[in-house]
Amino acid sequence: xxxxxxxxxxxxxxxxxxxxxxxxxxxxxxxxxxxxxxxxxxxxxxxxxxxxxxxxxxxxxxxxxxxxxxxxxxxxxxxxxxxxxxxxxxxxxxxxxxxxxxxxxxxxxxxxxxxxxxxxxxxxxxxxxxxxxxxxxxxxxxxxxxxxxxxxxxxxxxxxxxxxxxxxxxxxxxxxxxxxxxxxxxxxxxxxxxxxxxxxxxxxxxxxxxxxxxxxxxxxxxxxxxxxxxxxxxxxxxxxxxxxxxxxxxxxxxxxxxxxxxxxxxxxxxxxxxxxxxxxxxxxxxxxxxxxxxxxxxxxxxxxxxxxxxxxxxxxxxxxxxxxxxxxxxxxxxxxxxxxxxxxxxxxxxxxxxxxxxxxxxxxxxxxxxxxxxxxxxxxxxxxxx
Numbered sequence: 001x002x003x004x005x006x007x008x009x010x011x012x013x014x015x016x017x018x019x020x021x022x023x024x025x026x027x028x029x030x031x032x033x034x035x036x037x038x039x040x041x042x043x044x045x046x047x048x049x050x051x052x053x054x055x056x057x058x059x060x061x062x063x064x065x066x067x068x069x070x071x072x073x074x075x076x077x078x079x080x081x082x083x084x085x086x087x088x089x090x091x092x093x094x095x096x097x098x099x100x101x102x103x104x105x106x107x108x109x110x111x112x113x114x115x116x117x118x119x120x121x122x123x124x125x126x127x128x129x130x131x132x133x134x135x136x137x138x139x140x141x142x143x144x145x146x147x148x149x150x151x152x153x154x155x156x157x158x159x160x161x162x163x164x165x166x167x168x169x170x171x172x173x174x175x176x177x178x179x180x181x182x183x184x185x186x187x188x189x190x191x192x193x194x195x196x197x198x199x200x201x202x203x204x205x206x207x208x209x210x211x212x213x214x215x216x217x218x219x220x221x222x223x224x225x226x227x228x229x230x231x232x233x234x235x236x237x238x239x240x241x242x243x244x245x246x247x248x249x250x251x252x253x254x255x256x257x258x259x260x261x262x263x264x265x266x267x268x269x270x271x272x273x274x275x276x277x278x279x280x281x282x283x284x285x286x287x288x289x290x291x292x293x294x295x296x297x298x299x300x301x302x303x304x305x306x307x308x309x310x311x312x313x314x315x316x317x318x319x320x321x322x323x324x325x326x327x328x329x330x331x332x333x334x335x336x337x338x339x340x341x342x343x344x345x346x347x348x349x350x351x352x353x354x355x356x357x358x359x360x361x362x363x364x365x366x367x368x369x370x371x372x373x374x375x376x377x378x379x380x381x382x383x384x385x386x
Contacts, residue, residue: 204300231331
């Protein structure tokens with residue numbers, strides 16, 4: 001008997017100018033006093049002023065909260081929730097990348113449910129819907145505007161807390177490729193590496209199904225075709241649209257299929273070092289692809305052929321590894337000399353933490369902690385405490 005499949009998505013508006021759908025979205029969701037969550041970079045780029053003035057012109061008063069940093073921190077989310085309640089807000093707009101959108105999810109969670117973020121770590125821990133959330137992503141990478149995941153850094157434990165819950169899916173995603181043109185080449189590359197990893201791990205996930213396979217492969221092919229051009233010139237509109245579509249399709253896949261060990265490990269490493277998520281993920285993926293090929297050979301060959309179309313069989317996996325390493329070398333990302341080699345005890349802590357991450361549950365390869373330590377020693381010699 002074929003297994004039953006559940007598939008969840010927000011309402012999506014995609015295309016140039018989609019950000020101006022925020023007024024209609026707020027009215028449709030009966031939001032009158034939104035908290036606009038963003039960051040300093042988006043303010044400097046001019047997107048926050050443009051959106052807030054547009055909303056105010058249409059009679060929507062906006063409270064702006066911008067105290068979000070990359071790899072959003074627990075204390076930042078708690079401060080945002082206090083601001084939300086103080087201003088008597090009744091909904092959220094997240095204008096930014098994955099960090100901003102995850103912070104907005106966390107703010108809505110605490111503002112509506114109370115308690116502490118630790119209370120919601122894991123799968124399906126909410127009791128009721130969160131306040132309405134409209135996401136306007138400004139990077140082509142995280143997929144947080146589509147997904148049921150929320151990732152927040154626990155600053156005391158120096159690791160990332162991962163929450164997965166259908167109530168964390170935004171109500172609406174306004175995907176506007178025009179907002180990508182103010183990214184730096186490094187931001188574009190890091191975001192794109194995340195898209196590739198989302199697509200690969202969604203297709204290889206043990207939760208993959210007929211509804212997630214097609215968007216995962218399509219995302220991988222789109223990212224493979226457009227990432228290098230986009231990262232070298234984020235003002236390239238055709239490449240930007242290609243990456244925005246790749247990000248959307250990858251998020252559709254992974255939010256419903258799950259992820260794998262690249263993300264489980266990256267949550268530990270990023271929480272401890274505050275390194276950019278995309279830089280961590282691309283350092284892990286090539287070596288993991290070889291392990292996935294043993295655990296799920298046919299499906300790994302299929303994703304490998306999307307990255308290295310001219311190769312087949314075992315050659316496809318090695319061709320895909322070479323393609324990933326070439327992308328990492330060509331684009332602006334961390335090199336092995338940027339971060340010192342971590343201590344063995346640090347690697348063991350990361351490995352053990354990864355085995356308790358929600359993304360480990362859907363990985364096709366289920367290693368023990370020592371196997372994960374060996375993997376880290378092989379593929380991530382550049383990561384350690386900064």
